[in-house]
Structure formats: structure tokens, C-alpha cells
Amino acid sequence: MSWILIAMILALLIPIYEACKDENIWQKMLAFASIASKTAMISLFVSVLRDDWMLGAVAVIILSVGNAGLMLLAHVIKRVSQA
Amino acid sequence: MINPLVNLFSYGCIGIGLLFWFWGTAFLPSRRSVLFKLHMLSIADTLGSMAILLGLLLKRPQEWPLLVLAIISLAIWNTVLGYVLAYCSTTEATHD
Amino acid sequence: MINLVNLVNLANLATVTLSGDFYADIYIYLITALLPLSACLLVVQTNPYHALVIRAVLGAIAALVYAVLGAADVALTEALMGTMLAITLYAVAVHSSMVLRLGVLQTAALIEQEQPPETPVLVKEPRLAALITTLRDLIRKQHLRLELVPYPNRAALQQGLTTQEIHAACAPADVESDAIDCVDPANHSHHNGATSLCQYQIATRLQSLHDILQAELAAVGVDTVVYAVSNLEEQR
Secondary structure, eight states: OHHHHHHHHHHHHHHHHHHHHOOSHHHHHHHHHHHHHHHHHHHHHHHHHHTOHHHHHHHHHHHHHHHHHHHHHHHHHHHHHHO | OOOHHHHHHHHHHHHHHHHHHHHHHTTTTSSOOHHHHHHHHHHHHHHHHHHHHHHHHHHOGGGHHHHHHHHHHHHHHHHHHHHHHHHHHHHHHHHO | OHHHHHHHHHHHHHHHHHHHHHTTSHHHHHHHHHHHHHHHHHHTOOSHHHHHHHHHHHHHHHHHHHHHTTOHHHHHHIIIIIIIIHHHHHHHHHHHHSEEEEEEEOOTTTEEOOSSTTSOOEEOSHHHHHHHHHHHHHHHTTTOEEEEEEESSHHHHHHHHHTTSOSEEEEESOOTTOSSOOOOGGGOOSTTSSOOSOOEEEEESOHHHHHHHHHHHHHHOOSSOOOOEEEHHHHO
16 A cells, blocks of 8 residues: 555655746646645545545545635636736 | 446546546647637636546545536536636637 | 763763664754754745745644644643734735726826725726826836825815825826926926827835835836826925
8 A cells, every 4th residue: 555655655656846947827826726636636545545534534624615715716826827 | 235237337437538638628728729729728728627526426426416416517617717717818809 | 080981981871761762752953853854845935925925934833733742721822823824914904905006097087986986996098097007007016006095176286295194106207286396306207209298207205115116117217108207205
């Protein structure tokens, strides 16, 4: 099971590279969306691996709240770039 | 303890999910448009994460409330987020 | 000697326990290594909006590290406060602070403004429009944006600059009774012939803005408009 987690971390490294490399703000936001869902999935996987219910609940909350915060940030950035 | 066929199936689901993750994220560093990448990423992330969660559900069925909640919230929120990101990025592009 | 043997034994013990746990726990080390990596990426960003997005990435990875290390409550707090709330507040703060307010004269020939005051100012006079476009491009390199503030006459413009309502003022240079007197006689080129009709001067009250504009506007070298950037603080 540890190798699955290592593969997930490797998949997480690709959007991190993209977020630091690309200059367009929307490409960065896209990379951040990928990172947010991937980190939540990794913590959910770890919680199932350890049979830790508290960690699992927190991971599900992070999964949904992180997406909501991302939408908020996207709207703020759109308003900023239009002004 | 656990049925070897179910075990094999769950590992297969997790492997397919990881494959989806790598395939969808591999388009990110390319020089495509935002909408193309968003399309690929929303498909790959949502379906890949759901496949991984399905594999976990087969492997640990006693944690089903958590995993079903995660699958539902993933499906809803990632779809809405895809729409919102596409709307924000395209209106900004036409406004420029 | 005994100390040395003990030390070697200790080192062997440490190696055994490390190699026993190391491969089972290697994902913890890898995830923890992501945190300084993203922090370094955050430090090297120059554009404030890009830094905002990388800060959100750092928050997501920090929440992951806290969750993996077993602190579920800290992870939840980091995701809610550190990522969502802080990023939104930072975005509003960056948006309202990274702005250059430029005061201009609202005469009929220069400026027209739509009836509701929230709509952006339209510049009618072509040379002023060219100057403002140039200025907008120049300060975009410094990640600033330009906001035009119309004033009815020169006294009000001067008053706005003195009371720090605006960062800089822009007005035609060749009116005799000009309240904004730019003390740069080398750039007062009324007599060199080409066009003495509309020459604009920019007065600013900020030393750093003065330095930036002086260097950048001299490098552009536009022929019909002479820019005189002066610092009001020097005049007092």
C-alpha cells in the first residue's frame, strides 16, 4: 500500500511543477485545483489505511471546503482582473 | 479474511484511478488552452479519484459512510468547480 | 574506547531501526519534504497574484502534512482559516493596495465621464490617451494598475495631491497659471518648435514612484509629449 501512496505523491508533483512554471494566472489556478483534490485524496487514503475515522472526516471536509474556497478565489481573481 | 477476487478487483480499481491521475495531469505542462486542460483535468481527477475511492470501498467495507460521502461530494463539487473555473477564465479572456 | 564501542553499537541500532521503519514510513518523509519545497516556490514569486495562488498550494500541502502526521484538528484549521479565509482576505488586500491613483483635469476637451460615477473615465484627447496607455503599460511591469481620478480645476488637483487623495497628478504644462508647477526647466521645451500645444506634466508626491517614472519615461522617448516628472516634496 505504501507504493500506491508514493505513486500518488509523484502524481502530485506534476501540478506543483506546473504551478511554479506557468505565468498565466488561470493555468496556476487549474494546477491549484488539481493539487487541492489530490492532497485531500491522499489524506483520505492515509486515513483509510490507518483506520482513523477522525482523519477521514477531516479529509472529506477538506475535499469539499477546498473546492468551495477555490471557487471563491476564482471569482475574486476574475473581479480583480476585470477592474 | 478478504476474498482474493475482491482484493484483486480493488487493487485494479486503485491502479486504474492512478493511471487516470497520471494521464490527466500529464496534459498540464503542455502549451494548450485553459479549457482543454480543464476538460482533461476534470475528467481525470474526478474519475480517477472515484475509482480510487471505489477500490478503497471494496478493500475496507466497514468505512463505507465516509467513502460514499467522499464520492458524492467529489462528484458534485468537482463538476460545479469545473463550470465556475471555465466561466471565470473565458469571461476574462473575452474581456481582454 | 568504551565510549567508541557504545557509539558504534548505538549507530548500528539506529541503522537497524531506521531501515526497519524507513520503507514502511517513506511516504511520510516524502509528504513532509513537499512542505519546504512549496515554501521555497512561494518565496521566489514576484507577482503578488501568483504568490497568492502558490500560498494556497502551500496551505493545501500543509493541511496534508498535518493530517498525515496525525493532527486532524490542525489540518482542519489550516484548510479553513489558513487557506480559504486568509487567501480571500489577501486577495482583497492586494487588489486595493496595488493601485496608482492618477489625478487628471476634467475639462470638456480632455475627459468625459459617464453619468454614474462608478463607470471608468473615458479620455477623449488623443495625446492624453496615448500618455495614459503608455503609463498603464509601464506600471503594469511593477504589478500596479492605474486608476484615473478626475478633478474640475488645477486648484482641486493640487489640493488632492496635497491631501494624499491621489499618488500623482497629470495636467497640461503650457497653461500660465498652473498650480502644479513642475520644477524641471530642462523639460520646458516651449521654444523648440515641434508642438507646444499639449505637453503633459506628471507630478507625484512619492519618491519611489518618481524614480520609477523618471527612469521608465526617459527610456520610452516619445517625441510629441514631453514628460516632466517632479517631486512636490522637493519644492517645499
